[in-house]
Amino acid sequence: xxxxxxxxxxxxxxxxxxxxxxxxxxxxxxxxxxxxxxxxxxxxxxxxxxxxxxxxxxxxxxxxxxxxxxxxxxxxxxxxxxxxxxxxxxxxxxxxxxxxxxxxxxxxxxxxxxxxxxxxxxxxxxxxxxxxxxxxxxxxxxxxxxxxxxxxxxxxxxxxxxxxxxxxxxxxxxxxxxxxxxxxxxxxxxxxxxxxxxxxxxxxxxxxxxxxxxxxxxxxxxxxxxxxxxxxxxxxxxxxxxxxxxxxxxxxxxxxxxxxxxxxxxxxxxxxxxxxxxxxxxxxxxxxxxxxxxxxxxxxxxxxxxxxxxxxxxxxxxxxxxxxxxxxxxxxxxxxxxxxxxxxxxxxxxxxxxxx
Amino acid sequence: xxxxxxxxxxxxxxxxxxxxxxxxxxxxxxxxxxxxxxxxxxxxxxxxxxxxxxxxxxxxxxxxxxxxxxxxxxxxxxxxxxxxxxxxxxxxxxxxxxxxxxxxxxxxxxxxxxxxxxxxxxxxxxxxxxxxxxxxxxxxxxxxxxxxxxxxxxxxxxxxxxxxxxxxxxxxxxxxxxxxxxxxxxxxxxxxxxxxxxxxxxxxxxxxxxxxxxxxxxxxxxxxxxxxxxxxxxxxxxxxxxxxxxxxxxxxxxxxxxxxxxxxxxxxxxxxxxxxxxxxxx
Numbered sequence: 001x002x003x004x005x006x007x008x009x010x011x012x013x014x015x016x017x018x019x020x021x022x023x024x025x026x027x028x029x030x031x032x033x034x035x036x037x038x039x040x041x042x043x044x045x046x047x048x049x050x051x052x053x054x055x056x057x058x059x060x061x062x063x064x065x066x067x068x069x070x071x072x073x074x075x076x077x078x079x080x081x082x083x084x085x086x087x088x089x090x091x092x093x094x095x096x097x098x099x100x101x102x103x104x105x106x107x108x109x110x111x112x113x114x115x116x117x118x119x120x121x122x123x124x125x126x127x128x129x130x131x132x133x134x135x136x137x138x139x140x141x142x143x144x145x146x147x148x149x150x151x152x153x154x155x156x157x158x159x160x161x162x163x164x165x166x167x168x169x170x171x172x173x174x175x176x177x178x179x180x181x182x183x184x185x186x187x188x189x190x191x192x193x194x195x196x197x198x199x200x201x202x203x204x205x206x207x208x209x210x211x212x213x214x215x216x217x218x219x220x221x222x223x224x225x226x227x228x229x230x231x232x233x234x235x236x237x238x239x240x241x242x243x244x245x246x247x248x249x250x251x252x253x254x255x256x257x258x259x260x261x262x263x264x265x266x267x268x269x270x271x272x273x274x275x276x277x278x279x280x281x282x283x284x285x286x287x288x289x290x291x292x293x294x295x296x297x298x299x300x301x302x303x304x305x306x307x308x309x310x311x312x313x314x315x316x317x318x319x320x321x322x323x324x325x326x327x328x329x330x331x332x333x334x335x336x337x338x339x340x341x342x343x344x345x346x347x348x349x350x351x352x353x354x355x356x
Numbered sequence: 357x358x359x360x361x362x363x364x365x366x367x368x369x370x371x372x373x374x375x376x377x378x379x380x381x382x383x384x385x386x387x388x389x390x391x392x393x394x395x396x397x398x399x400x401x402x403x404x405x406x407x408x409x410x411x412x413x414x415x416x417x418x419x420x421x422x423x424x425x426x427x428x429x430x431x432x433x434x435x436x437x438x439x440x441x442x443x444x445x446x447x448x449x450x451x452x453x454x455x456x457x458x459x460x461x462x463x464x465x466x467x468x469x470x471x472x473x474x475x476x477x478x479x480x481x482x483x484x485x486x487x488x489x490x491x492x493x494x495x496x497x498x499x500x501x502x503x504x505x506x507x508x509x510x511x512x513x514x515x516x517x518x519x520x521x522x523x524x525x526x527x528x529x530x531x532x533x534x535x536x537x538x539x540x541x542x543x544x545x546x547x548x549x550x551x552x553x554x555x556x557x558x559x560x561x562x563x564x565x566x567x568x569x570x571x572x573x574x575x576x577x578x579x580x581x582x583x584x585x586x587x588x589x590x591x592x593x594x595x596x597x598x599x600x601x602x603x604x605x606x607x608x609x610x611x612x613x614x615x616x617x618x619x620x621x622x623x624x625x626x627x628x629x630x631x632x633x634x635x636x637x638x
Contacts, residue, residue: 051535052532072532073535073536073539074538077536078536079532079533079536081529081533082529083527085527085529085530085532085533086533087530087534087548089552098537098539098547099537102538102539103538146533146537
């Protein structure tokens with residue numbers, strides 16, 4: 001049980017700064033997912049918490065104890081790696097017991113804790129096997145078991161599900177959720193997969209290029225993305241973003257391409273600014289007298305279809321989500337309206353959200 | 357090779373058998389000679405079947421005293437050679453393991469300098485550095501000691517390099533997992549690295565044991581006393597230019613016994629490291 005405090009944490013390799021000051025406070029027992037595209041520094045941040053990377057500047061505190069100069073072994077954390085990192089020459093039992101053995105835990109205590117963790121992860125019958133005799137999913141469980149038996153203050157997960165096939169990934173995701181509900185250990189989970197982030201997180205940290213873009217619950221992040229980056233990163237397909245300005249009446253949005261979008265409600269406060277208008281594909285509603293769009297391409301997934309459309313001749317592309325199978329052809333015209341409460345406004349230069 | 361024709365089969369088997377005979381016959385003949393008396397060996401034609409003096413000759417070799425090698429018996433020679441070969445093999449493996457471990461897993465000033473220093477010694481075999489090494493050994497008073505016989509042969513760039521290449525294939529995450537589990541550097545070395553290097557160690561041991569066993573030039577320089585001779589040196593000393601002065605039957609016994617340990621090591625260890633290869637744990 002522990003809190004994690006990151007205070008203006010920075011990381012540089014030689015002269016090159018890769019993490020530009022991260023400030024996050026994680027509450028006791030929270031499940032936090034750090035999500036971002038590859039190379040955004042999310043793994044580096046996690047490894048700094050683990051103690052595998054040095055912190056260049058700033059402070060990381062676990063349970064109010066600054067751990068910058070403390071060895072990973074003494075931080076009371078456990079980590080699950082993407083490649084599992086099991087010791088290939090040890091049995092499953094020994095893999096799980098190794099950390100306890102080093103700490104001098106009595107033998108019967110080790111046996112009890114490993115058995116307990118093995119039962120929790122349904123590994124009981126595999127304890128004598130070697131890692132190479134296990135399937136990917138089983139190895140993943142052993143890696144989790146190794147973390148569990150230590151009963152640490154913090155669990156760190158470094159993209160633990162990315163090496164599993166789609167079906168197992170869903171299953172393990174559910175199991176991780178169940179485990180967290182049961183143990184309520186503070187957890188930090190790194191992934192590039194937004195589905196994992198949305199489903200697992202109590203709060204998520206969206207990172208991009210070494211900066212935190214937004215910290216919030218999955219709902220907050222989805223419903224009120226703080227920046228254009230978050231808007232385009234979370235959600236599949238991503239939010240439609242159109243650059244342009246408002247005309248003097250505050251009702252007509254003039255795109256940079258010259259096409260215009262009529263708004264349902266005037267926004268006089270935004271007139272004269274360089275703007276980005278955002279709307280999610282699922283929020284565009286069919287209407288007879290709405291925005292006229294030309295169909296470019298339809299992706300039918302069965303339960304839903306994504307209609308790729310274009311505004312005008314060379315205007316912005318907009319993706320529309322429609323329920324069921326859409327029977328539309330290239331070049332057909334469709335009409336959609338933009339509900340007033342579904343519009344997101346961002347400043348075009350800073351990319352930051354503009355709230356009403 | 358893909359075709360299966362009886363004639364081709366016959367020819368290839370014939371050639372193989374000839375090859376085996378060419379390889380094995382000298383060894384067989386040594387064995388035959390080691391069971392006969394000097395007179396029988398020196399009288400043509402060469403006898404092709406083992407004689408009746410097997411026990412006599414071998415007992416004589418172990419207990420008797422040949423004046424040409426200073427009355428040292430075969431037991432002492434075998435013991436010396438075993439000590440030298442084992443010390444070189446084990447010493448080389450330990451030193452190479454540790455230096456490769458340092459070079460691969462630790463960041464310290466001059467790391468690459470040390471690596472290159474080790475690497476450059478590859479270009480300096482024993483024969484090249486024999487004079488200065490000999491001088492150093494004399495100055496240290498190590499002539500006629502096991503230390504003197506083995507120490508200069510222990511540093512090995514080849515083995516260091518081999519272990520370095522192997523260590524580089526160990527994923528960083530494994531090292532990190534061990535760090536989080538709380539394994540210190542020595543613990544990691546003992547619990548993770550050593551077990552994973554088992555097969556490499558076995559293979560190297562075989563090569564290095566034979567390397568140590570067959571050393572000739574260095575032991576020749578380092579030993580003045582007959583008590584410290586290795587079996588190869590003694591073997592050379594036993595043979596005189598004059599047949600009458602050479603105890604050929606004892607020479608042959610010595611030859612056979614000099615052959616045995618390396619063969620045993622290869623046969624026994626080969627099984628072990630083939631098993632290791634089959635059960636590859638990576």
